[in-house]
Structure formats: structure tokens, C-alpha cells
Amino acid sequence: MDFGPYLLLALMEGTVMAAVLALTAVGLSLVFGVMRVVNVAHGEFLMLGAVLAWFVTHYVPGPPVVGFAVALVVCPLIVGGIAALSDTLILKRLNYDPEATIVATIGLSYIFQQAALSFYGPDARPVEAPFNLRIQFPWFGYSGYKIAVVLAAIVILLAIWLLMTRTRAGLIMRATQLDRDTARAFGINVDRVYAAVFALGAGLAAIAAVLIVPIQQAHYLMGHDPLLLSFIVVIIGGLGSLRGTLLAAVVIGLSDGVISVFFSPTLAKILATLLVAMVLVFRPQGLFGAKP
Amino acid sequence: MLQLQNVHAGYGNVQVLRALSLTAKAGEVTCVMGRNGAGKSTMLRTIMGQIRASAGSITLNGTPIHGLPAHEVPRHGIGYVPQGRRLFSELTVAQNIEIGLMTRKKGAATRDHVLSLFPRLRERLSQRASTLSGGEQQMLAIARALCLEPAVLLLDEPTEGLQPSMITLIRETLLALKSTGVATVLVEQRVDAVLAMADQIAFITAGTVAETIPAKGLSHTASQFQKYVGI
Numbered sequence: 001m002d003f004g005p006y007l008l009l010a011l012m013e014g015t016v017m018a019a020v021l022a023l024t025a026v027g028l029s030l031v032f033g034v035m036r037v038v039n040v041a042h043g044e045f046l047m048l049g050a051v052l053a054w055f056v057t058h059y060v061p062g063p064p065v066v067g068f069a070v071a072l073v074v075c076p077l078i079v080g081g082i083a084a085l086s087d088t089l090i091l092k093r094l095n096y097d098p099e100a101t102i103v104a105t106i107g108l109s110y111i112f113q114q115a116a117l118s119f120y121g122p123d124a125r126p127v128e129a130p131f132n133l134r135i136q137f138p139w140f141g142y143s144g145y146k147i148a149v150v151l152a153a154i155v156i157l158l159a160i161w162l163l164m165t166r167t168r169a170g171l172i173m174r175a176t177q178l179d180r181d182t183a184r185a186f187g188i189n190v191d192r193v194y195a196a197v198f199a200l201g202a203g204l205a206a207i208a209a210v211l212i213v214p215i216q217q218a219h220y221l222m223g224h225d226p227l228l229l230s231f232i233v234v235i236i237g238g239l240g241s242l243r244g245t246l247l248a249a250v251v252i253g254l255s256d257g258v259i260s261v262f263f264s265p266t267l268a269k270i271l272a273t274l275l276v277a278m279v280l281v282f283r284p285q286g287l288f289g290a291k292p
Numbered sequence: 293m294l295q296l297q298n299v300h301a302g303y304g305n306v307q308v309l310r311a312l313s314l315t316a317k318a319g320e321v322t323c324v325m326g327r328n329g330a331g332k333s334t335m336l337r338t339i340m341g342q343i344r345a346s347a348g349s350i351t352l353n354g355t356p357i358h359g360l361p362a363h364e365v366p367r368h369g370i371g372y373v374p375q376g377r378r379l380f381s382e383l384t385v386a387q388n389i390e391i392g393l394m395t396r397k398k399g400a401a402t403r404d405h406v407l408s409l410f411p412r413l414r415e416r417l418s419q420r421a422s423t424l425s426g427g428e429q430q431m432l433a434i435a436r437a438l439c440l441e442p443a444v445l446l447l448d449e450p451t452e453g454l455q456p457s458m459i460t461l462i463r464e465t466l467l468a469l470k471s472t473g474v475a476t477v478l479v480e481q482r483v484d485a486v487l488a489m490a491d492q493i494a495f496i497t498a499g500t501v502a503e504t505i506p507a508k509g510l511s512h513t514a515s516q517f518q519k520y521v522g523i
């Protein structure tokens with residue numbers, strides 16, 4: 001293949017990566033932004049979403065598209081429920097102390113991993129794509145499903161943006177983020193907002209998982225990379241800044257795709273980590289975060 | 293009527309309020325004075341449920357409110373203007389007002405009424421709260437609390453750092469509210485402002501109300517000001 005088409009292919013792979021990463025990282029960023037909780041278990045919420053997607057698609061009869069559609073609705077709800085429960089039973093009792101919640105979410109991530117290992121097993125299992133469509137470009141054919149993933153991610157991220165900026169629920173979340181004592185003084189049930197935001201963040205990771213699982217397979221250790229990359233994205237974008245998170249996801253996703261195709265995935269990760277180090281040294285609040 | 297009886301409260305194991313009692317009647321302004329660190333803000337935060345009273349009772353028209361979760365206290369009609377304003381700084385004026393309205397599900401009529409009290413806010417609805425001047429921020433903090441149509445209004449040093457014309461505006465607003473039957477608790481350090489507004493004055497020292505006196509006929513030189521505030 002010529003360089004041009006090859007680059008196009010790499011960019012397309014990068015776009016798929018960026019789309020899924022944006023979903024995952026926005027979930028992490030939302031939780032940090034509103035609750036000031038660094039959720040180390042975020043990657044495991046993604047993993048749970050993927051494993052549940054395997055179960056759902058495996059046991060729902062009918063053509064793959066039916067099972068997949070069910071998974072896309074049910075998995076984020078279950079994972080969100082687990083997250084809300086974790087918030088109420090664990091994080092709330094720690095009073096959302098920043099250090100204690102880090103330790104607690106590390107603990108949670110091991111619990112989820114071991115649970116997945118016990119009930120799902122150590123194998124990576126594929127989930128069939130809901131449809132098989134190959135889009136033929138002049139130079140190569142490309143998976144129609146991957147393009148659908150990108151479109152779905154854009155729609156969901158747009159919905160999140162509308163939720164945060166245009167709805168009463170978004171206003172309540174932002175008020176809670178800005179000043180939780182004062183939010184309480186105006187009738188906002190902060191405990192409920194926190195549980196909902198933690199569920200929403202985890203739900204986004206689960207949606208990303210369901211979308212990615214026909215491409216990547218479900219495995220009980222699959223949460224590590226998305227967690228690392230989400231942290232990279234969120235640090236570069238500026239902790240808690242949704243706009244920054246989105247932009248950084250696109251930059252990291254695209255460059256990861258291109259570098260992986262032309263050189264190697266390992267080099268892509270090394271460069272991303274280097275970029276984080278540079279940002280931390282020269283602009284620790286992130287590219288879009290407010291100055292402390 | 294808001295009534296605190298023998299309230300004890302503090303932070304962790306630091307006791308701040310000790311057997312504090314105070315009554316604020318409808319249609320009256322109760323001014324609270326005391327030195328820095330006496331516990332004035334702590335008292336208001338305890339009323340709001342942000343700090344739990346470890347003993348004693350707080351009642352609103354006879355209904356106990358001291359056991360309520362913090363977010364339910366304002367729903368009973370207690371508006372709060374915290375020290376330092378505590379606006380939702382990244383939100384617009386309109387959004388700050390909207391959060392005030394949401395507290396007790398008030399609508400456009402309340403909004404219009406509140407904005408008519410502070411026309412300058414109406415001109416700045418889409419401006420971020422953090423970009424308002426100090427005086428405008430204080431107006432917004434008061435407007436946000438008035439959006440609850442409160443029966444009780446708690447204000448923590450609302451005139452701190454404001455110029456005389458702004459202080460006059462705030463005073464007129466509070467006096468107008470008083471005539472509508474609101475029970476006002478005003479933490480205030482300026483003697484002239486207190487004398488212009490107060491029906492009664494409660495002096496706090498070391499976390500307790502040491503003395504409560506009627507304001508009528510009181511002079512600037514009353515011994516209590518010297519004794520409890522050091523002016």
C-alpha cells in the first residue's frame with residue numbers, strides 16, 4: 001500500500017481508539033471533577049462492562065444484533081448500579097477523603113478483577129459484532145462496525161455535553177462540584193449526586209467496553225490499558241475539564257493509532273507517557289485545566 | 293420563629309458552641325455580634341445542618357430541625373447568605389438564581405420579584421458570578437437566598453468589605469423583608485449598621501450567647517459593644 005492510504009488507515013484506527021478512549025476518560029474526568037475522587041477502579045468498570053457484554057450476548061437468543069443491543073443497554077446499567085453501591089457503601093463512609101478513596105478504589109479494582117476471574121475465567125472471549133459490513137475504499141476495505149463505534153461515541157459524548165450544560169441535572173452536578181456545602185444549603189442532596197455521578201462515570205466506561213468488545217475480546221485483565229490511557233488523557237486535558245479531556249483523547253487516540261501502525265504500540269505508549277511527564281513539568285494543571 | 297436551646301457543636305473534638313441559646317422572632321432582625329472566632333459562623337452553619345449539634349435543640353416554629361440532613365434544612369424555608377458569599381463562581385448569575393429557586397420549587401414570579409429588588413443583577417444575568425464586583429456578588433448571594441422565599445434568613449457579615457452606598461442598599465432590602473414577617477439573623481460587626489437594623493442584639497463570646505438586649509434606644513457607647521466586640 002502507498003503511504004497516503006496507509007496513513008489514512010492509521011488515522012482511522014486512531015479515530016476508533018480516540019472515540020473509545022474519550023468515552024472512558026470522560027467518565028474518569030467527570031468523577032474526579034465533581035467528587036474529587038481519583039477512581040483507580042475505573043478500568044475495572046470497563047472490564048466488568050466487557051465481561052457482562054459477553055454473558056449477555058452469549059445468553060440472549062436471536063441474531064447478534066439483538067444480544068448486542070441488549071448488552072448496550074443492560075451492561076452500563078448493571079455497572080452503574082455496582083458503582084452507585086460502591087459509592088454508598090465505601091466512598092461515602094470514607095467521607096471522600098482524597099487519599100483514602102485512592103486506596104479504597106485500588107481495593108475495589110482487585111475485588112472486581114478476582115470476581116471476574118472466578119465467574120468468567122482467565123480466557124479472552126470474543127463477542128460477535130452486531131453486523132458485518134465492509135466499507136470498500138479505493139485502497140482498502142474497512143470495518144463498518146468500527147465506523148459505527150465512532151459515530152456512537154460522538155452521539156453519547158454529545159448527550160453528556162448537553163446533560164452537563166443544558167439540563168437541571170447538569171446544573172446540580174456543577175454546583176456540587178463547585179461548592180458542596182453551599183450546594184447542600186440550597187437543597188441539593190450531595191450524597192445522591194455523588195452516587196449518580198459515580199454511576200454515570202462507570203456507566204460510560206461500560207458503554208465503551210460494550211462498543212470495543214467485538215473488536216478486542218473480553219478479558220479479566222483488560223482494564224489496565226484503558227485506565228492508564230484515561231489517566232494520561234485526563235492529566236493532559238486538565239483534571240476535571242471535559243473539553244480538555246475530549247481534546248486530549250483525540251490527540252492521544254490518533255497519535256496512538258498512527259504510531260502503532262507505523263512503528264509499534266509500545267512506542268505509542270512510551271511517547272504518550274513522555275507527553276504526560278512534559279505536561280506535568282511545564283503545565284501541571286493540564287492544557288485546559290484552571291490554574292490552581 | 294427560630295429557636296436554639298443549649299446548642300453544643302464543634303469541629304471534630306474541638307468544642308466551639310457551648311450551651312448556646314438564641315431566639316429569632318418573625319418580623320424582627322436579630323443581630324449577632326462577637327469577636328473573631330467567637331463562633332458566629334459556626335452557629336449559622338450548625339443551624340444549616342452543616343455541622344451537627346452534639347446536644348441541645350434547634351426548632352423552627354416548634355418543629356425540630358437539628359437532626360435533619362443538611363440539604364433538607366433549607367427546604368423548611370431557611371435562606372442562608374454565608375460568610376464570603378460562597379457563590380457558585382463558575383456559574384452565571386441566572387444559574388445561581390435558578391439553584392436558589394430550585395431549593396423550594398419556586399417559579400418565575402419569585403424570580404421576577406427578587407430581580408426587581410436588585411436591578412443590577414437583571415442586567416448581568418448571563419455573566420459569570422466570579423466576574424461580578426464585590427457588591428454585586430453580595431447582592432447575588434442575598435438574591436439567591438431570597439429565591440427560597442424564606443421564613444428565616446441567616447446572613448453572615450453581608451456588609452464585609454462593601455462601600456457605604458451598597459451597605460445602604462442591603463440595609464433597605466433587609467428592612468423591607470422584615471416588614472413581610474421574615475425572621476432575620478444578621479451577623480454584623482458594625483455598630484451603626486446594627487443600630488439601624490436590629491430589634492435585638494445577641495452578644496456571643498466563647499461559643500455562647502452571653503447577653504441579649506433590645507436595640508431600641510441603645511446608644512453607640514453602650515458598654516456591651518466595648519465588652520463583647522471591643523469597639
Ligand SMILES: Nc1ncnc2c1ncn2[C@@H]1O[C@H](COP(=O)(O)OP(=O)(O)OP(=O)(O)O)[C@@H](O)[C@H]1O
Pocket residue numbers: 303306308326327328329330331332333334335375
Ligand atoms: N473547619 C473548621 N475546623 C476546625 N475549627 C474551625 C473550623 N472553622 C472554624 N473553626 C474554629 O471555630 C472557632 C469559631 O469560628 P467561627 O468561624 O465560627 O468564628 P466567627 O465568630 O464567625 O469569627 P469571624 O468573626 O472571624 O468570622 C474558631 O476558633 C475557629 O478556629
Ligand SMILES: [Mg+2]
Pocket residue numbers: 332333334375448
Ligand atoms: Mg465568621
